Amino acid sequence: MFSRNNLCRHPGLHRRYHEMRPETREPDERLDALPRLGQPGSRFFDPVVSPMADAAFSILERSYPPLAGRPVGERGPGDPEVLARGVEMLARRYGAVDVGVARTAPHHWYSHAGRHAEGWGEPIEPDHPTAIVLVVAMDFHTIRMAPSAPVLAESSRQYVEAAKIAHVVAEYLALAGHEARAHVDGRYQVLCAPLAQDAGLGHVGRIGILMHRRYGPCVRLSVVTTTAELPLTTGDHRYMEDFCRICGKCADNCPSRSIAHGGPPVSRGFAHWSVDQESCYAFWRRTGTDCSVCIASCPFTKPDSAIHRLIRAAIRRNPLNRRLALLGDDLFYGRKLRLRPENPDLDELASRWKIPV
Ligand code: SF4
Ligand code: SF4
Incomplete structure (x- = not known):
């Protein structure tokens, strides 16, 4: 789209x-x-908050081509285990909440470049065997303000954070003598969500995006592909797909009815859920934000607190617990998310963002 x-x-x-x-x-x-995303004329345009996203996307655009990419030295650890440890420590130090490593396969790569005029239509060469998946968490309370202006400010902020970490990790690998490429918003040559699933970080659910094992779909991802052979991470989160089958809360709440009810339909030869991108994106353009109502209403979108860790462990265990957890979520948070009729005023937002006034 x-x-x-x-x-x-x-x-x-x-x-x-x-x-x-x-x-x-x-x-x-x-x-x-329709108005361009986040521009005047859209329902939730805010002259103070909406341009925050423009600034973030503009910085992302100008961060490419990055300085890193080609091997420039042998200053890192030669042992793959130690190198992987260094990568994880670096990524977490810069703000990643989770890091995984997967072996790349042909289906992880886009076939052709399509986002920019430069190089448009050129085939993409799947040239790196290893992918490091970097996860950053969006602020739960801001995303619960969906679909008002702050959600776009928050998601663009986290795209910048995810990109920053990817660029630093790519540079770190280059210094250790490996080729590395940062795949960041607008510059992906790989599909982040299936790579994250294969790295054991979560599962792709009804919304068609990654549901992270701790933060649900309330995350943003970036990837670094590299020639370095690193130890792989694993994890089986198919229980999340089972939960999606009985839940359907995102489909009930989607204002543009872009999310299917029922089991995953077969398309492109395999069964998987995906949203109707045209109707979803048209809603974004009318609203002026990236909506995020589906993310906000998802029972897996919760702060990583002790009680929610306990509930997630129970959900993982068996189907009965999944039904009970869904019932509890409906009781505590409501089956229907109360949509914000207007943007929060700046004082409310400053207090949410813990900014002293
Ligand atoms: S972002 Fe909004 S419009 Fe798009 S699928 Fe999610 S809830 Fe529906
Ligand atoms: S709201 Fe329910 S069905 Fe939708 S992604 Fe979340 S768990 Fe799955």
Whole structure:
């Protein structure tokens, strides 16, 4: 969706894309008539908060090409176990809440570059055997303000944090003599969610994004691919998919009805859930934020407190506990999320963000 959306800045490429995918021309024309994301004219535009996201995305855009990438020395540990330990310590020190390592496979890579005019349509070479997945957590209380302006400020902030960590980790690996590439917002050559699942960090659920083992879908991801062979991490979180089958809370709450009820449909040859990207993104453009109502309403989106750790351990154990946990979530948090009718005022937001006034 973002690649298609970006093409409207490049009419020649847009025309070529619509010749290849004529079914996308009409929805794209409808999208073009809506305000750009987070701009004046959208429902939750706020002249103070909305440009915070613009600033974050602009910095992300300008962080590429990064300085790191090619091996520049042999200053790191040669032992893969020790190198992996250094990577994890570095990533966590910079703010990652979780780090995993997976072996890359062909299905983890995009086939062609599509987001930017430069190199558009060129095939992507799956050239690195190892992927380090970096997880940052979004602020639970801000995401519960969905779909108002602060959610976009928060998600863009965490895209910047995830990118910062990925760039530093890539530089660290380059110093140790390995090729490394940071995959950050707008510059992914790999799909983060399946890599995170294969690294044992969580499971892809009904919303089609990663549900992290501690923070649920309330996270942002970046990846560093590298030629370094590092020990892999593992974890089986299929119980989350079982939970999705009985839950469906995101589907009940989605304001644009972009999330399917029922079991995962078969598409592209395998059973998996994914949201209707066109209707979801059209809602974002009308709203002026990245909505996040599905993330806010998900029972796995909770602070990482002792009580929620206990409930997650129970959910993991058996189907009966999953039903009881869902019942409890509906009772305590409500089946339907109360949507914010308007943006919070700056004093409320400052207090949420713990900013002294
Ligand atoms: S972001 Fe909003 S519109 Fe999109 S799928 Fe989630 S709830 Fe629905
Ligand atoms: S709200 Fe329920 S169905 Fe949707 S992703 Fe979360 S656990 Fe799965």
